[in-house]
Amino acid sequence: MRRMPKWAMLTAMAAACGLAAPSANAQQRTANEQSARQLYSDIIAFRTARGHKQVPAMVAYLKDAFIKAGFAESDIAITDYDSEGEATQGLIVRFAAKGTPKAGPIVLLGHMDVVEALPEDWERPPFTLTEEEGYFFGRGALDNKYGIASLSHNFIRMKREGWTPSRDLYLVFSGDEETGMITTRAQAKLVAETIKPALVLNGDAGGIRLTEDFKPIMFGVQAAEKTFATFELTVSNPGGHSSRPRKDNAIYELASALKAIExxxxxxxxxxxxxGSFAEMGKITPGPLGEAMLAFSRNPADEGARATLLAAPATANLLSTTCIATMLKGGHAENALPQSATATVNCRIFPGEGGAAAAQATLQQVIANDKVAFKLITDVVEAPASTLTPEVLAAVKAGVHPRFPDLIIAPYMESGGTDGMHYRALGMNTVAISGAAMRDSDMFAHGLNERIRVEDFYSGLDHWYRILRHLAD
Incomplete structure (x- = not known):
């Protein structure tokens, strides 16, 4: 029996009692805020996860919104792709300069797809924007419908205000960043060959880090990311009847291999x-962790600093390659010895570490069992780090400091992956500078009850507005 989600139960109770659902926007907001919230709510309603084929519907909605704001049909391009057997789309919107551009184009990245969310598991409907307890809840509330809404809203806002940029601006939204990245790869190649941007700014990472009591401590500029590589590890055996156990059991052998990796x-x-990131973070992180950050920034060989940083979940993944089992399957019948067992192991490889081949060689050495077969199941993209240029740093200050005066701005490496890796791999300097503000304890991207604080959503509306005006006024 499927249990009724808490949100559905409350809605049903309200309806039974003849009560209207409480307003999701009880507080009075400006017209600009209401417009942004409506766009945010509308795009979260599209279930753009793999298998639901909703990306084209979201693209059509956004195209209509841009045209209503005054963008010409000729400035909007929709690209069609087959992403691992499912049709999806990308969207490119040009905000054209008037006359001869005074500088090279700026490309702004985001992705329209999301990781799947099962309504029966959530406390609230995942594909309905819910305002509750001071938060906006919904799948994509952060990753990356927030980025899409922020960038789109400001393009629409500036167009309606009659503003014209001094250089061409392009929104480039992908449709399968969370899965195959087919749109990302194709659009990155298209951008490199036809737009040839001077700057690529990503709305899918970076942002303001908050303490647990919501005090801003740093604005992180994502300038590098680990290499993403996924392997399937398989052990095969002759199998047989379960009443006659053998020493060469595929499940046991695979389990031993996984324990060695663990x-x-x-x-x-x-x-x-x-x-550089630890040097800045160490100044504002109290206690032994902050001291370890500073010590490591001065001397990465400091064993005490290493031990402290490796013991903290927030910093351990920034110090090395990580490989972890994520999926498992094995056997074919309850009364038969397994003929095969397979595990999926996902690696996030430190830049310059030798890529997927080096990670595989290390894992094979760790396992020390030739019966474990490796298969690389992802296309690996190794990308160099980007540079936070003075031009972008000045723009970020223009976007951040009116909101949080004198906040430290520093580049960092992302342990996850974004569209940006494909642009870096093609030689385009790409940094991520989202306007999101987040506590570590509120990070639920890809998980249950994804959320962003209402106050931070509204206070961040001017983030891209200030940045783009600074770069293209």
Whole structure:
């Protein structure tokens, strides 16, 4: 029996009692805020997860919104792709400069797809924007419907205000970043060959880090990310009747291999970005963790600093390659010995570590069992780190400091992956500078009850507005 989600139960009770659902926007807001909220709500309603084929519907909605704001049909391009057997689309919108552009184009990235969310598991409907307890809840509330809404809203706002940029601006939204990245790869190639941007700014990472009591401590500029590689590990055996056990059991052998991977820790690495990030974070992080950050930034070989940073979940993944089991399957009948067992192992490889081949070689050495077959199941993209240029730094200050005066701005390396890797791989300097503000404890992207604080949503509406005006006035 499927249990009724809490949100559905409350809605049903309200209806039974003849009560209207409480307003999701009880507080009075300006016309600009209401417009942004409506756009945000509308795009969260599209279930753009793999298998639901909703990306084209969301593209059609956004295209209509841009045309109503005054963008010409000729400035909007929809690209069609087949992403691992499912039709999806990308969207490109040009905000054209008047006359001869005074500088090279700026490309702004975001992705329209989301990770799946099962309504029966959530406390609230995942594909309905819910305002409750001071938060906006919904799948994509952060990753990355927030970025799409922020960028789209400001393009629409500036167009309606009659503003014209001094250089061409392009929104480039992908349709399958969370899965195959087919749209991302194709659009990155298209951008490199036809737009040839001077700057690529990503709305899918970066942003303001908050303490647990909501105090801003740093604006992070994502300038690098780990290499994403996924392997399937398979053990095959002759099998047989379950009443006659054998020593060569595929499930047991695979389990031993996974336990070896679990116990292994890749060597600690560092880069200019990680050292610089720890140097800034250490100044504002209290206690032993902050001291360890500063010590590591000065001397990455400091064993005490390494031990402290590796013991903290917030910093451990920034120091080395990580490989972890994420899926498992094995056997074919309850009364038969398994003929095969397979595990999926996802690696996030530190830049410069040798890529997927080096990670596989290390895992094979750790497992020390030739019967475990490896298969790389992802297309691996190794991308260099980007540079936070003076031009972009000045623009970020223009976007952030009116909201949080004198907030530290520093580049960092993302342990996850974004569209940005494909642009870096093609030689385009790409940094992510989202306007999101977030506590570590509120990070539920890809998880249940994804959310962003209402106050931070509204206070961040001018983030891209200020940045784009600074770069293209």
């Amino acid at each position: 116990a292994y820790r890749f060597p600690v690495r560092d880069s200019a970005i990680t050292r």
